[in-house]
Amino acid sequence: MRWGLMVLGGLMVVVGGTWLLQGVGILPGSFMTGQAFWAVVGTLVLFAGAVLCYLATRAGTRGRRR
Numbered sequence: 001m002r003w004g005l006m007v008l009g010g011l012m013v014v015v016g017g018t019w020l021l022q023g024v025g026i027l028p029g030s031f032m033t034g035q036a037f038w039a040v041v042g043t044l045v046l047f048a049g050a051v052l053c054y055l056a057t058r059a060g061t062r063g064r065r066r
Helices: 002-023 035-060
Strands: none
Touching: 002 035
């Protein structure tokens, strides 16, 4: 489950970053270019993906005692 969350979170970070860059007009070539809606959605997806990656790394350290 830990690796699944990490992969999902990583994909969300990549997709959210792409949408954010297209929404603010840095990454041209799509119907999303220059649309504020996609900048906002991209930011939210990027943040959610980062949280999933963080939680996946924390889940891997929980329960290990030395």
